[in-house]
């Protein structure tokens with residue numbers, strides 16, 4: 001039997017979206033009340049996503065369509081986390097960004113020195129989920145990565161789901177570049193601990209107050225384990241009981257869905 005006592009002390013909920021709060025275009029029936037309850041109890045939630053190509057505003061629209069009010073500050077995306085990481089560690093670098101125009105704009109508006117032109121004095125390379133990828137960019141990167149530069153990528157996902165199946169994501173492009181250059185990037189998105197760590201840093205919560213909730217072990221739960229925060233797996237999305245049993249990574253809590261979290265929150269407070 002799991003003990004839910006610790007949930008009482010959790011004040012910061014980092015929430016995966018698809019498979020946790022909704023499935024595709026269908027909102028789960030408990031989601032609105034769950035979010036409302038977290039707020040009413042004086043706690044905080046953020047939506048946490050590895051996606052780097054869609055701007056946060058696209059997510060705001062998507063959630064609005066599903067009936068959830070959200071604003072820019074309610075999100076932590078891998079591109080926001082990357083931008084935050086770059087500001088902390090590579091603030092003055094000249095960086096070549098291989099990504100969509102919206103990603104480049106996001107970095108520029110954060111005050112970073114962004115270019116998409118090949119140059120000899122590039123300090124840092126940043127790679128994102130790039131639906132505007134060209135061979136020219138791969139050629140530029142293959143040259144730049146031969147030098148001693150910092151190499152950062154927004155998310156390690158190999159594929160990104162579409163209506164018909166999958167398209168190659170940031171991790172697949174990193175594989176292509178590895179074949180050409182033998183360099184691998186530092187990945188910022190889940191399962192790295194950086195998104196939860198940066199979120200705690202930015203919003204001022206401790207690991208003992210923080211929980212990552214999601215439907216995937218190898219991204220959501222793993223990022224929580226790596227960051228030393230609580231993890232909660234919901235079985236309303238990708239992960240089956242069989243997969244959970246076979247996994248070496250065990251979440252702190254396992255629930256059928258986030259509706260059970262709602263019940264627990266109402267009970268322990």
Ligand SMILES: [Mg+2]
Nearest residue numbers: 016018019215
């Ligand atoms: Mg998910």
